[in-house]
Amino acid sequence: MEASDIFGKKAIRSLRECTLRACYQQGLDGYLRLVEMLNALINEVTETIKSLVEDHPQAKLLMTIPGISYYSALLIISEIGDISRFPSARKLASYAGLVPSVSSSGGRTRYGSITKQGSKWLRWILVELSYHFIRASGRMHKISTRVGNKHGRNTARVAVAREMLKIIYLMLRDNRAFIRD
Numbered sequence: 001m002e003a004s005d006i007f008g009k010k011a012i013r014s015l016r017e018c019t020l021r022a023c024y025q026q027g028l029d030g031y032l033r034l035v036e037m038l039n040a041l042i043n044e045v046t047e048t049i050k051s052l053v054e055d056h057p058q059a060k061l062l063m064t065i066p067g068i069s070y071y072s073a074l075l076i077i078s079e080i081g082d083i084s085r086f087p088s089a090r091k092l093a094s095y096a097g098l099v100p101s102v103s104s105s106g107g108r109t110r111y112g113s114i115t116k117q118g119s120k121w122l123r124w125i126l127v128e129l130s131y132h133f134i135r136a137s138g139r140m141h142k143i144s145t146r147v148g149n150k151h152g153r154n155t156a157r158v159a160v161a162r163e164m165l166k167i168i169y170l171m172l173r174d175n176r177a178f179i180r181d
Helices: 009-017 022-054 057-062 070-080 089-095 120-136 138-151 153-174
Strands: 100-105 108-114
Touching: 009 022, 022 057, 022 070, 057 070, 057 153, 070 120, 070 153, 089 153, 120 138, 120 153, 138 153
Parallel strands: none
Antiparallel strands: 100 108
């Protein structure tokens, strides 16, 4: 049996066509019923999430950004809350823990890794979405390449996530859709 998705239609059909000894067939049938039930629950939750987005104008606005879909839009909105509580995009980035830590001593300032303080879920989803944003935006690709060549791929993804959050801040503050570059 060849299938790229073990829970896909082709794989399920192949498993149903298998003939096994009675004890194994009973176990396989139970697992297949469980997969069907889980898929039905997943579809139900997906429809609920889609209907929540349809009722939320800010989430629909965020979905104009490449890579952001129903779940990620709702997660970002729920983690940010009311955008007016952040006076600037920098404060929002600090809330998400996407700003570098700063150490100062004797007139020298050293910037370290990100603080990771604040909303870990917002930070996580933005870093995950950064890959899609890099591929879809020429400006983000340039930032990723520039930072990546100097500091590495992961640091570049965090830098893009921070830029993405700045764009999200402006979009939500001004109630504007994303414009591709």
